Amino acid sequence: MTKLKINGEIHTIDVDPDMPLLWAIRDIIGFTGTKFGCGKGFCGACMVLMDGKAVNSCQLPVSSVGENELITVEGQTENLQLLQKSWEEHNVPQCGFCQSGQLITATALLNGNSNPSEEDINNAMVRNICRCGTYPRIKKAINHSVELKNKG
Amino acid sequence: MKDVKNVSRRSFLKGLGLASGGLIIASGTTLFVACEPKDIVEFNPNLFVQLNSDGNLILVASRSEMGQGVRTSLTSVIADEMEADWDRVSIKQAVGDAKYGDQNTDGSKSVRLLFEEMRKIGAATKAVLITAAAKKWEVPASELRAENHFVIDNNGKKIGFGDLVEIAKTLEVPKDVQLKDPKDFKYIGKYLPSKDVANLSNGSAVFGLDKRVDNMKFAAIKRCPVAFGTVKSYDKTAALKVKGVIDVVEIPMLRKPFGPLGGVAVVATNTWAAFKGKEALKVEWDLGDNNAYDSEEYMKQLTANVHKKGKVAKTVGDVEGAFKKASKTIESTYQLPHLVHAPMEVPNAVVWVQGNTCEVWAPTQEPQRTRTEVSAFLETGEENVTVNVTFLGGGFGRKSKPDYIVEAAAVSKAIKAPVQVVWTREDDIQHGYYHTVAAQYMKGGLDKDGKVTGWLHRFALPSIASTFAPGTVDPAPFESASATNVPFEIPNMQVETGEAPAHVRIGWLRSVINIPHGFAINVFADELANEAGVDPLEFRLNLIGSDRIEETKNEYKYDTARLKHVLKQAAKNADWGKKLPEGHAMGLAVHYSFLSYVASVVEVSVINNKVKVHNIHSVIDCGLAVNKNTITAQMEGAAIFGMSLAFYGKITAKNGAIEQTNFGDYQMLRMPQAPKIYVEIVENNEKPTGVGEPGVPVIAPAIVNAIFKATGNRYRTLPLKDHKLV
Known part of the structure; x- marks a missing residue:
């Protein structure tokens, strides 16, 4: 049995310890906001927060998560909600499929850096592919969130 | 349906604070609406x-x-x-x-x-x-x-x-x-936000991949590495040993435009087990006729076909005579590789076959075709097949073809349970409907004043028609149109086509034939400008020539004044001709497609032989702009899509099999490379025309033209990665 703490709740699941966290979250526990994009850690669609940092859940066996706290796009954490609001205000999503991963990576960025430069944003967000090409709006929305944060 | 919530009237009213109610969009599934019949009429x-x-x-x-x-x-x-x-x-x-x-x-x-x-x-x-x-x-x-x-x-x-x-x-x-x-108009013509933006930002939107049905199984399919190869035999022992794998079933190949490629499906209790089972599965293939396909050799064959006279698709005046009289002629050959759609959401579908009825939940661009194909496969009436359309995690033409949905119908029928078929990213890259591969030869003649007197455009590319009629070697009329309708006022013009048999499934990809034609036409026009010693903007405006309406077979008239206008605006917005930093230069392209007029001016720098795109100024005239928010977003996205194909897009085949596997070797543009993108939408009240695709074809040629300006090097093949520029 594996215990996973996701979005503040403990889930006990019986899976192969090698199962990537992504599939445990999606197929076993049932949070489908976290997406499968490539299965190889290239695209970032599967990002979740592990102790506040963005990790590719498709590359992380459930056995290696341990007691670390996980937050998915459905979860609650200050920077995530702030970014989601900015995403709406700037009409970021096109198809929206990659946006969970984009939001998680951006949340981790703001968790570790309250005033990221353009280079910081690029360096963080390089892990996520958006095939629709929403990069300019993602960047604007992150900057908008930073402004709101610094104002508040 | 499981995901439509039955909410009691009281809790519903409490939740929304409305005076009367009864309707709710079920949480997590904004595509389905449930009604409580009481009170509400x-x-x-x-x-x-x-x-x-x-x-x-x-x-x-x-x-x-x-x-x-x-x-x-x-x-x-x-x-x-x-x-x-x-x-x-x-x-x-x-x-x-x-x-x-x-x-x-x-x-x-x-x-x-x-x-x-x-x-x-x-x-x-x-x-x-x-x-x-x-x-x-x-x-x-x-x-x-x-x-x-x-x-x-x-x-x-x-x-x-x-x-x-x-x-x-x-x-x-x-x-x-x-x-x-x-x-x-209150909403039309404004920057109206998408109704779906919140649900697409909080994980609650249900894509095909997110659809769940009680007792649903998951399946992955092993397909022949060579298009239209078939299963000789398979050994399911190792696959069945994988924890979670339930069954292994063979899927038939249906040699139809949208039939499954066939293969062997591994059915499991979760996606990962299905993927692992698929890896463990041993299949022997009969590779079939496309076994010898080598895209490098094939390009040589295509190129030879455009270096000899082809079938004439259009002729005006006497192009050979014009070349004889010209004071200068130039010739160029352009080669562009196959591409694949790679939408972020891989092909997938949930299908539940029960007796002679069937329900589908799928990310599909073509729900009616899906219904037809699934009912034909099941040999049941269309009225017995329900096709629910989920959100699509990107489409770009891939999800017009319901092969992956028929696959799920085949698996569900075999296992008598609802199933979700999920393609791996490798499946998506290696078993797609590929954007055509193209060789194009252009010849132009200039008189002593630098005016273009002759224009020859010859192209050879496997046709989309080959997917519908195997054995087709000539382009369909619509695949010649974006070459024959080139709006240049040149007295002697000819368009010819060469033969090109297909060895993979050829499909349409965002902006389709306009990608190769837009590239060759725009780069060659730039080469002619350079040869004539005239600024590319001035040269191009002269080439388009007088204001006139070109003949069309439909109600939409091709208006050269509108074409020139978008080009002038893009140049104006980019401040064409301004002094730029060392190593920087601008390039332009203009193209008419999907009945819309688009021009882009890009600013690049090439420093230490590495190209960087700094700015893109795009202008679109799509008639009445119904939603400016969407149009702007589509033009931004098209610029990024165009940059991805210019920088990285290349699918190759060896021994009939696609060599690329995933986003590691089929790369996409990422945020650090994304330029500033400025979009102008021309204001008018003409009939609305296309938006999703016409922003793409101008990007690659504009970049190549800018690189030439910056370096003097002319790149006639893509992607730029092959020239070590990225």
Whole structure:
């Protein structure tokens, strides 16, 4: 049995310890906001927060998560909600499929850096592919969130 | 349906704080709407409108949402003509059914084809509501008007749309209705945000991949590495040993445009087990005729075919004579590789076959074709097949082809349970419907004044028609059109085509044939400008020549003045000709596709032999701009899409098998490379035309032209990665 703490709740699941966290979250526990994009850690669609940092859940066996706290796009954490609001205000999503991963990576960025430069944003967000090409709006929305944060 | 929540009236009212209610969009599935029949009276004046007596308005989107914002664009047109309050509108996705008219979401034509119809539907609904109020108040309808979800009389007396439902239900919906004056549009022509933006930002939108049905299994399919190869034998022992794997079943190949490739499916209790089981599965293949396909060798063959005379697709004047008389002729050959769509959401589908009925939940651009193909496969009537359209995590043409849905029908039928077939990313890259591979030869003649007197364009590329009629070696008429309708005022022109047999499935990919033609035409025009010693902008405007309407076979006239206008605007916005930092330069391209006019000016730098795109100024004239938010987003996205193919896009085949595997070797543009993108939408009241695709074809040639300006090096093949520029 594996215990996973996701979005503040403990889930006990019986899976192969090698199962990537992504599939445990999606197929076993049932949070489908976290997406499968490539299965190889290239695209970032599967990002979740592990102790506040963005990790590719498709590359992380459930056995290696341990007691670390996980937050998915459905979860609650200050920077995530702030970014989601900015995403709406700037009409970021096109198809929206990659946006969970984009939001998680951006949340981790703001968790570790309250005033990221353009280079910081690029360096963080390089892990996520958006095939629709929403990069300019993602960047604007992150900057908008930073402004709101610094104002508040 | 499992995901439609039955919410008690009390908890629903409490949740929304409304005076009366009964309708909710089930959490997590904004595509499905559930109704509680008690108290609420529905008025359905037509297939696309449901007005409830509580005032809630449900509008039906018949086209698939894949990021182009079509759900919002189409329904906002109804709401505008109806004078509805946009905040009271929720959107319901239509199932695949011919009663909705054509639902094929491709070709950048949803808004173009449905705009007038949606307007009329909205206007007719408004008219019937006004008649209902007139009846209730016993006044002439001419004294009443509709505004923001109310009908109002001249004294300001108001009644809500919802309160008119009971009477409206008894009335006939008028056929001939007065449409609004465009100057009174409230939503049309504005920057209207997508209705779906919140759900697409919080993980609750349900894509095909997110669909769950009770007792649903997951399946992955091993397919032959060579297109149309077949299963000789397979050994399922190792696959069945994987924890979670339940079954292994063979899937038939249906040699139809959208039939499955065939293979062996591994069925499991979760996706990962299915993937692992697929890896463990041993299959022996009969590789078939395409076994020898080598894309490098094939390019040599295509190139040879354009270096000799081809079949004439268009001829004006005497191009050979013009070349003889020219004071200078130049020739260039362009080679562009196969591409694959790679939408972020891989092909996938949930299908549940029960006896002779079947329900599908899938991210599909073509729900009616899906219905036809699935019912044909199951040998049952279409009326027995329900196709629910989920959100699409990107489409780009890939999800027009329902092969992956028929696969799921085959697996569900075999295991007698609902199943979700999920492609791996490797499957997506290696078993797609590929964008064509193209060789193009161009020859131009200039007179002593630098004027172009002759233009020859020869191309050879495997046709999309080969997917429908195997063995086809010549392009379909629409694949010649973007070369033959080149709007240059040149007295002697000829377009020729060479033969090109297909060895993989050829499909349409965002902007289709306009990618190769837009590239060759725009780069060659730049080469001619350079040869003539004239600034590329001035040269191109002269080439387009006089203001005129070119002959077309439809109601949309090809207007060279509009083409020149977008080019001039793009150049103006980019400040064409301004002094740039060392190593920087601008390049331009202009192209007409999907009935829209687009020009882009890009600024690049090439420093230490590495190219960086700094700015892109794009201008689109798509007639009346129905939703400027969506149009701007599509043009931004098209610029990134165009940059991805320019920088990285290349699919190759060896021994018949695709060599690329995943985003590691089929790369995409990422945020650090994304330039600043500026979009201008030309204001006019012409009929709306295409938006999703026409922004793509100009990007690669504009970049190549800018690189030439910066370095003097002319790159006639893509991607730029092969030239070590990225």
